[in-house]
Amino acid sequence: MPRIDLDDLTDPEHSGFLRDYTSLRDVQLRTRREPAEGLFLAESVEVIRRALESGYVPRSFLISAARYGELADELPADVPAFVAPPHVVEELTGVDLHRGALGSFVRPAPRSVADLLAQLPSGPARLVVLEDIADATNVGAIVRSVAAFGVDGVVVSPRCADPLYRRSVRVSMGTVLHLPWARATSWPQDLDLLREAGFTVAALALSDDAVALGEFAAPDRLAFLLGTEGDGLSRRAVAAADVVVRIPMDPRVDSLNVAAASAVALWETRVLS
Secondary structure, three states: OEEEEEEOOOOOHEEEEEEHHHOOOOOOHHHHHHHOOOEEEEEOHHHHHHHHHHHOOEEEEEEEHHHHHHHHOOOOOOOOOEEOOOHHHHHHHHOOOOOOOEEEEEEEOOHHHHHHHHHOOOOOEEEEEEEOOOOHHHHHHHHHHHHHHHEEEEEEOOOOOOOOHHHHHHHOOOOOHOOEEEOOOOOOOOHHHHHHHOOOEEEEEEOOOEEEHHOOOOOOOOEEOEEOOEEEEHHHHHHHOOEEOOOOOOOOOOOOOOOHHHHHHHOOOOOOO
């Protein structure tokens, strides 16, 4: 389908496509709708490119006229590309789309923890496990560190923010689109599956018996467990871990942001050359 210049939102022919982009300001609504409707959004020219390069199937595109030229030669000819002025985009989405480009893509089928483990190498491997992290920005930042330091995959708890939510994908710079991840269905019992696959589960938390990160001898198969922004890991999750690890810091500071903590821990235990 060729470029479609969108000057208003009244044409019923396009309403089915354009619904993908409505109510972006309503986070709770979008996080329910997108998995149910089998879609996710890629925001910015760079992230759209990464989604296309990773083989995700596009449903449509919504792009400002200023950005369309950057993508025109890369967009599939049979997928509608709506080109609209900023005020029309904002009226449709409810947000000021600074990056000027959105793509709606078919969401991949959910992956179980068992499926993820089956994909991993049999030798040394790293995982990051996220418990109940509510802020999609933090999830995206953690995923970016995961990709940067060669971690093999991510497991998220049942109540963790969606790694494919628009803000998560954008902050991760699209790295989540080629990183294997799975959502646990039984928590924290699914941590036993990691242990059965040979992983040592290391909870990153403050505890009297915690091992300082610099003194922690990382095993070949390691899963770092990170907790929610306010309260950290739940007691059940800490109890289900094999070891507790802490990041030494100035006593006047009680903790790091979870995304910053993940970057420190993954750097210290990196396996990249």
